[in-house]
Amino acid sequence: MSSLIALGTGGAATVATFYLYVGVRGNNKINVKPEHVPYWAFGIGELAANAGTAFQQISGIGTQLSDSFKGNAAIGDWQTGATAALLTIAVFGLKPKAWKDALCGAIAPSLFAAAGGLWVLPASLVSGLIAAFAK
Template sequence: MSSLIALGSGGAATVATFYLYVGIRGKNKIDVKPDNVPYWSYGIGLLAANAGAAFQQLPTIGTQLNDAFQGNPAIGEWKPGATAAIATIAVFGLAPRAWKDALLGAISPSLFVYAGGLWAIPGSFLSSLLTSVVA
């Protein structure tokens, strides 16, 4: 046994996604509160970075979102940290909405790593921790 629960990155991402889906509906024994959706989806985003082909597009959404802002000459100079800040404010500053929080939470790990600096610290630490537990 190479880890604590031996799911693998792809298996863990699938299990977490299914848990989040079942829990958001709130009609089952599993209940995920709207305030907890960003945390669950952030974990899914961390796992997706190491998962197989089914999850490979998820980490690229954050960088594509940043590229859309950087490529706009009307905005002026735009750095990845600005996109990370916008995503963070949208998740924690707006009212909880499952679809918004799930999408932004899932793309945040790749976006934070792309931004670098202090933004990359939580993702690097948590990714190492999750990988050691589930891989």
């Protein structure tokens, strides 16, 4: 059964990335406000998690970031939830910047899923909605 728009996850990730790129530039008919970039990027990250190999490197960034904190003996015990909390604070606590919010938003779904617990809820809710429209 095909969905409403039948893009597939790889096609939807590409279309959403291009829309975000065109919209952030602001010189076109599409305009994405800086405070909306994390939400767009989060959706792109969700799509990338289910897309082909071209997009699977995005989820690896979050894992590598968390592993770099875990491997640092000076910090002590570090769990993936702490990395997810830092990422969330960086997105919503700092002034909106398109490059920062796009990167953090795109790696957030895989990092939230790896963290487990309550962090999984936003990723699983958005994933279910996207799956209903993209496939």
